[in-house]
Amino acid sequence: MSASLPTARAIEDQLFAALGIVRVVLLLNAVGWNIHRRDNFQHPEAAVACVAVMVLWTFVANVSYGRPRLRTAQLVVVDLALAVVLMLVTPWVKGEGYRATVPGFWVAGALLAAALRFGWRGGFMAGVVLAVADIVPREELRQSDVGNAFLLILAGTIVGYLCASLQTMAAEREAAQREATAAAERARLARAVHDGVLQVLALVQRRGRELGGDLGELGALAGEQEDRLRRLIRAQDSLSVDADTFDLATALTGLEELPGVTVSTPGHPVEMGAATALEVVAAVRACLDNVRLHVGEDAPAWVLLQDRQDRVEVSVRDDGPGIAPGRLEIAAAEGRLGVSGSIRGRIRDLGGTAEVATGTFGTEWRFAVPRERPDTAYGRRHE
Amino acid sequence: MSEIEDPRAIRVMVVDDHPMWRNAVERDLRQAGLTVVGVASTGREALARFPAARPDVLLLDLQIPSPDGIEVTAEVVRQDPSIRILVLSASGESADVLAAVKAGATGYLVKSASREDLLEAVRRVADGIPVFTPGLAGLVLGEFEGPSHGGASAPPEARLTARETEILRMVATGMAYRQIAERLVLSHRTVQNHVQSILGKLRMHNRVELTRYAIERGIGDA
Numbered sequence: 001m002s003a004s005l006p007t008a009r010a011i012e013d014q015l016f017a018a019l020g021i022v023r024v025v026l027l028l029n030a031v032g033w034n035i036h037r038r039d040n041f042q043h044p045e046a047a048v049a050c051v052a053v054m055v056l057w058t059f060v061a062n063v064s065y066g067r068p069r070l071r072t073a074q075l076v077v078v079d080l081a082l083a084v085v086l087m088l089v090t091p092w093v094k095g096e097g098y099r100a101t102v103p104g105f106w107v108a109g110a111l112l113a114a115a116l117r118f119g120w121r122g123g124f125m126a127g128v129v130l131a132v133a134d135i136v137p138r139e140e141l142r143q144s145d146v147g148n149a150f151l152l153i154l155a156g157t158i159v160g161y162l163c164a165s166l167q168t169m170a171a172e173r174e175a176a177q178r179e180a181t182a183a184a185e186r187a188r189l190a191r192a193v194h195d196g197v198l199q200v201l202a203l204v205q206r207r208g209r210e211l212g213g214d215l216g217e218l219g220a221l222a223g224e225q226e227d228r229l230r231r232l233i234r235a236q237d238s239l240s241v242d243a244d245t246f247d248l249a250t251a252l253t254g255l256e257e258l259p260g261v262t263v264s265t266p267g268h269p270v271e272m273g274a275a276t277a278l279e280v281v282a283a284v285r286a287c288l289d290n291v292r293l294h295v296g297e298d299a300p301a302w303v304l305l306q307d308r309q310d311r312v313e314v315s316v317r318d319d320g321p322g323i324a325p326g327r328l329e330i331a332a333a334e335g336r337l338g339v340s341g342s343i344r345g346r347i348r349d350l351g352g353t354a355e356v357a358t359g360t361f362g363t364e365w366r367f368a369v370p371r372e373r374p375d376t377a378y379g380r381r382h383e
Numbered sequence: 384m385s386e387i388e389d390p391r392a393i394r395v396m397v398v399d400d401h402p403m404w405r406n407a408v409e410r411d412l413r414q415a416g417l418t419v420v421g422v423a424s425t426g427r428e429a430l431a432r433f434p435a436a437r438p439d440v441l442l443l444d445l446q447i448p449s450p451d452g453i454e455v456t457a458e459v460v461r462q463d464p465s466i467r468i469l470v471l472s473a474s475g476e477s478a479d480v481l482a483a484v485k486a487g488a489t490g491y492l493v494k495s496a497s498r499e500d501l502l503e504a505v506r507r508v509a510d511g512i513p514v515f516t517p518g519l520a521g522l523v524l525g526e527f528e529g530p531s532h533g534g535a536s537a538p539p540e541a542r543l544t545a546r547e548t549e550i551l552r553m554v555a556t557g558m559a560y561r562q563i564a565e566r567l568v569l570s571h572r573t574v575q576n577h578v579q580s581i582l583g584k585l586r587m588h589n590r591v592e593l594t595r596y597a598i599e600r601g602i603g604d605a
Contacts, residue, residue, distance in 0.1 A: 262518070264555045
């Protein structure tokens, strides 16, 4: 039963509390009508007894339904049975040709209790039982009697359905909240575990380096794993939610896979159109390939991504001897497009600029690429 | 141990919850002639022992039992604005590291840094020279250029000058201060001053952000 969840249980409690008030109102209404029609009774003492039973049962029902433990099928059945009996004795108490039954609308209390407790099925069944009990003893059937019977069944079913869906919704919301809390807690634990692992890997790496030999190798292995784990955590931190755009920061961070490469990013996702972002990454890769070729296989290289809002800037630097003056121009003039072709060409196609600086500090490529984003695009058209 | 403490030696306090790591670092520092004036394994211990230990440099792991490294940084700087804090973190550059630097840390190093790098960093930080990794420099640049800070809305004294941006960019592409000085034809000292100024602005930037936040929420009217 969905009422096993605390929120669903709380909703049921609340609805039964409201029903308690409804029952009292229904009781006052029934007692009032019976007093008003006190001259219609063939057996007035029996009518008094019936009203007494209704007063007593309203009290007992309100106390019992107020306790979740007592809200059993038996209680609902007794509740309904009593309503049915009071309806069935009406011909004897009032004589044939009566219009209203002795309990009148008071039977709605039992109907609603069945609906609240057992959903639309409970409401429907209680409605049918009460409708039959209302119609069967009557000698002649008027249109309004049939209408009332129909309303009983309809009301029981609808209230039951609404109550059940209210509980289901509450249960789903609670489950979702619990899931979110659990996910956050898992992430927190994972972070703590990762951190512990990173600490140990860092320590092994450091001690290994100091001791050298086999342990030095072990240390180097630990260093590699430390690098990978850290990269994984960074990638997870900046997972993009939007499928249409592409986070250039995460894509460039992936280049740290290459030996000697360090990537610095702004610390927030840098969303761009996927095609542009991939071209930028390809241009950076071409720069890094160049470093491998001209400086060395494991030569250190740094990649920096800057988010300048209307454009992104990427710098790629190595610590190599630099490019001899004029070499790029000579290569281009000879038709060897290698560097300038694949790097400058790609960036120019994106509407950006590529500059290269070289000196004792090594070689530095710098790209500026306009950002293809509809909301910021207008400023660029006028440039 | 029969070392004679040099009264001019840098006084360091080491805060880390891993005993093996703490011992290794402590030994390295002592062997290099620095004085370890205290150790702590939790934020609470660190704050309790800090006033009596009176270190020049606090070597602080960010991931320690509560209060964490960022809170410890903020509290220690509040008590003694002249304290130099070198933050160590195993998990690499992240929002945590940036937060610690904004709270008043002078430098940051990955835990896997070599012994020499660590000693060098401690000495620099003791002199008040910021120790940035390229990754942290990238984050700081992002902080000044990022979408939430539209540079123009910050007061001029909290914005980076063109020169400072240039230097920070060079740090973020792995250049040492010496290389930057050479490339920009500046003295080593001038480059260091620029980097110090960047750090100061980062903290002011942080305060400006907080103030703006307070005013937007109507807290700053009083």
